[in-house]
Amino acid sequence: MEFYEVIRNRRAVRKYKPDRVPEDLVYRILDAANWAPSGMNTQSWEFVVVSGAKLKSMGESLARIYEPMAAKMEADKREAYLNNVRNFFGAPLVIIALAPVQKKDVMRKMHLKGVCAAFENLLLAACAEGLGSCWMTGPLQEEAFLRELLSIGEDKEIVAVTPIGYPEYIPKAPPRLDPELKQKVTWFR
Template sequence: MDFFEVINKRRSIRKFKPTPVARENIIKILDAANWAPSALNLQPWEFLVVTGDKKNLLGNNYGKIVDNYTKDWDEAPDKAFMPRREFMQFAQIYGGAPVIIIVLVAAHADPVYQKALLESASAAMENMLLAATALGLGGCWMTGPLEGETYLRDVLEISSDREIVAITPIGYPEVIPNPRPRLDPALTQKVRWLS
């Protein structure tokens, strides 16, 4: 797949086939993440690859978060990017993905330095999602589960000197959503040319 085709085909996948993902493909995805640009070339990211019982524990907890978050969606359906019941099903099993990857960085007291670490890890996360797409896999950049950060730290044994940046399920897409329209697709409002 051509690079720009990969970018245009990447979607937030929320429903996965139960097909296992080969370890070699997970390594390829993580290698792509590891080649991301980073501030001062610190390459500060770390990755947790979660499967099996631990993955199920994460789903149970995220299901509770989503249940609370969406409790009034029946009264305010305009908030819903997907029906509440579908969102709940996704959360409880991370869409049925066989693998979940969590991106971490070191926690730093200096907010400027911390911002650089988070931005670097975000570049790694994007590389990961593009690599998954190129391999016929899918993911979904998620921060919602971080509402249960204390639980995540306990179950995954993440020390307080690490910050959790984002989470993505990884698997073969069962449903690939249509592309969502780009805001300002002609880039007439988001871009200013200066000279």
């Protein structure tokens, strides 16, 4: 896929096929993440790849988090919705991005931005490889649970989570709020 096509085609995918993603492909998208820019070239991102029993536990956690939202749905849709959430959208694996915990706010922000740059690289590389992803911070509502489950120490900050897998369904692109970039860009000539 051409570069700008990848940028436009990447969608938040919330339904996946169960097909396994080959490990070398997972490493290819992680390698794209590893090539991101970072403040002071710290390259401080770390990734946790989760599948199997621990992914099942993460799905159960996600279902607890989404329960209040599901409760507002019509009964016939609620169960299917929660089943999809409970299986982490059916994705065969999830990747979590970590940043080092920092005392100074300015350093914390610097590291977080580098990790986010890496995470976006990961999502774009996944799209280029025909894989789906969904940048998620919702799972952090059970951060303590995630830390315990995945043995993430207090010296690491959980930044973002994404399911990775072959999309079962790709949603329509949400329109741009300012497609002509009239309000979003100030240019002094």
